[in-house]
Amino acid sequence: MPAIKMTIKKKLLVSLVLSAVIPALLVSFLIRGESYSLVESRLMDSEFPAVLTSITSDIESEISPLFSAAEQLAENPYVQGILSEPDQLSEGDEQILISILSAIAGQYDLSDVSAINKQTGHYWNQNGFLRVMQPERDKWFFKFRNDVEQSKINIYSSAEKNEHRIYVNYKTLSESGLVTGLSRSLEDMIERINGFRLEQTGFVYLVDAEGVVQVHNQGKQIVGRQLDDLYQSGISSQLLSQSGFGYAETHFDGQNYIVAAEYIPLMDWYVIAQVPKSEIFESLNQAFAKVIWIVVAIVVVSIGLALVIANSINKPLQQVTKVFLDIGEGDGDLTYRIDLADRQDELTDLSRGFNSFVSKIQQAVLEIIETGEALNAASLALMDKAGLASERNQEQNQQTIEMAMAIDQLGITITENASNASLASTSAEDVNNSSANAKMIVGTAKSTINQLAEEIGNTSGIIHNVAANTDNVGSILEVIRSISEQTNLLALNAAIEAARAGEHGRGFAVVADEVRTLASRVADSINQIQQMISQLQQGAQDAVDAMALSTENTHQGVKASDDAASTLDSISDAISNITNMNMLVATATEEQQNVVQTLSSNIEAIKGINTLSTESAKELELSCNELHQISTRLKTLAASFKA
Incomplete structure (x- = not known):
């Protein structure tokens, strides 16, 4: 490898600068790498699960009272007594039933409260008697009546109307018991979900157990599509595991994203969070940029100090070099001597040694x-x-x-x-x-x-x-x-x-x-x-x-x-x-x-x-x-x- 032709001053200057810059850069990049690992670990182990768990708890806090209300209504002895013989129901009892249903609807801000005789299929809501359930028209009722499950939740979503409604049904175990049903609009909850932000542009949305999008801030454009269509094939199996929190890393639209999921047991749905990876580390990148500027400042200061040190070393060397050139290129006068400065350093020793050598x-x-x-x-x-x-x-x-x-x-x-x-x-x-x-x-x-x-x-x-x-x-x-x-x-x-x-x-x-x-x-x-x-x-x-x-x-x-x-x-x-x-x-x-x-x-x-x-x-x-x-x-x- 050919030697780099540089003066001693330049070599000394480069050495001093590199000795300051290289450690600073190495430490900066090591800190940056460790910081990225710590931030990603903290995000995936605590922050993301905490945010999604909070959203899940918020959703369940709105849904769980509906289950309690449906159960209380179905197990209410007075309501059971009124609807035990629907054909002989008096007008007064019917008014009492309607008032009970209306009170429950007002208490829980429900759009519909219903009570159905499990055996005869007579159907009332807060507005009065509606009809008798028919197998051809009301298949859901007969299916639920014969199922083993005592309660069930259904979500009605209409992409065309941009409408979402939750239905909670509960049935008693006796043959002559009741089937109660409550429904509420999810627009407030969906509005809160759509308005939720992670970092700058990150957001959350809801998918069902099959990975079909049910609630999304972009509405009709996304609702009804599969997760594998939105991201990449196989991502559904990574996220939708019903084991709690799960996440995956994906790439689309020219950048990397972190997609996380949290299971909602009451709805059998999932909360999905999507955040650009660059936004997660943006604050860290800004901090690293500041570190780079600090390193640049250190480099500038190091160059200044290196110049001062190099000049203090190079000046005596130039004097020795001048004497050597005078002897070598002049008439070979061996009577030349270097003036010894009033200082104690290696260059003074070098000059003293040179004078002895010439003598x-x-x-x-x-x-x-x-x-x-x-x-x-x-x-x-x-x-x-x-x-x-x-x-x-x-x-x-x-x-x-x-x-x-x-x-x-x-x-x-x-x-x-x-x-x-x-x-x-x-x-x-x-x-x-x-x-x-x-x-x-x-x-x-x-x-x-x-x-x-x-x-x-x-x-x-x-x-x-x-x-x-x-x-x-x-x-x-x-x-x-x-x-x-x-x-x-x-x-x-x-x-x-x-x-x-x-x-x-x-x-x-x-x-x-x-x-x-x-x-x-x-x-x-x-x-x-x-x-x-x-x-x-x-x-x-x-x-x-x-x-x-x-x-x-x-x-x-x-x-x-x-x-x-x-x-x-x-x-x-x-x-x-x-x-x-x-x-x-x-x-x-x-x-x-x-x-x-x-x-x-x-x-x-x-x-x-x-x-x-x-x-x-x-x-x-x-x-x-x-x-x-x-x-x-x-x-x-x-x-x-x-x-």
Whole structure:
């Protein structure tokens, strides 16, 4: 939030005014709110109920005597005796009855007093006998006579004639008793009701139990309308509860109204009061307006007092400000001082503190001038020494670079030697491994050849056995050939005997012929087997000869393998010696290489240190130059003050 740009005087003035106005306004509005609540509470809890109760009591005070009079008339034994036999009523008794009725009418200012025989329906008033009640014409009489209620009140209202009349009826409980009736005009009471005022424009009127307006100061325009039509839907249920006092708040014609109701038990009607809410609080609003004017007066007085206080504070501040401006915008004269007034307040302390502060600044500026001159001389001397150090560092750096290059070249040569030695060692080791592998292969071959010679011997024995077995087979074949020849001979003899037998030996001849054929085939097969066995015997002999030759070759291979293994052992020993020598050379070369690398790293570190020293010398030279410029600037700034 941006700061409000105001002078101290204005801020002080605003603060003092607000500190007086805001509490006054808050208190005023709080009092106004509480006053509204108290007035509304008092109005709804006491004043309105009291006013409506008074009006209700006034109405009932006019109606209740009518009930007493109707009851006294109906219960009067003399009147009951006169009307007990209306057909035999004498003229004197009738005159007495009329005089009684007239007296009651005059006493209570009634417009009509009547007495009716409950059983026969004969009807008299203060003017004399009128008629006999008929069910078609006088339904109210027969209804009331048969009702449980002993008394009843009816209100007759005519909006066209603007006439209102009250009727009070009373009946005795006996079958032959009386029904009495009294009526009076309500115009006086209605005139009092219409003339009643609440606040300025508030008024009261009467409605029946259904909420229909019966009496209103605007007459025909309002009489006969429902409360819900006059105000708002549902207001009847809030007001007409027969529980005494009730009220509601409504809005019409552009303003708020308070509408209250009080029940009139004798009439079964309600007194309705309507008052604009603004009129109820008008006196309170006037009082609040006075309070506002008082607050305005307080504000004006507060502004005046605030101006006086602000000026008393602001004037010394302006003096301090003027001195500051003279020092800041003038020639920097630190000899200015504020005149101390003969008073004891915070502004005097501020002025005294300011004078002390300026004195210290003056002393500090004098010391700064002296220090600046010394700093300037020291910076010039330091700048010269820094330049010389920078030159020497550059020479040392160049020599270090040349040494580093030579060591790098030596390192490269040693690295190549180490690499070659390592390569030779690796090659010798590979040859040694190869000779070892060859020795293992020769050993394996020797074993294989020995095993092969053994297997060849075994195979030769097997072949000899096969040849022997083939000879045995040949002997067996000779036996089989002999059997075959004898079978053939027997078959021939059988055929001859069958031929001799003629027809009986034909079947036997066929069998003999088949046997002879089979014997011939067996002889052929034996010949073929004999031929194959001969070939097998020849092959076995050839295999035996070949096995003997292989055995001789195998013995020669074993001898050659032994010679090769001995030669490989010699080669392996020579290669091991070469490998050991190469490993010694490689180890020595690697140690030289490590020494050269360490030396190179140290030279590089020295080179880096020399570079940093050179850069630091240059930076020191630049810093000395800046320090010289700062000291010159400090001297100039100090010279701008007049100390």
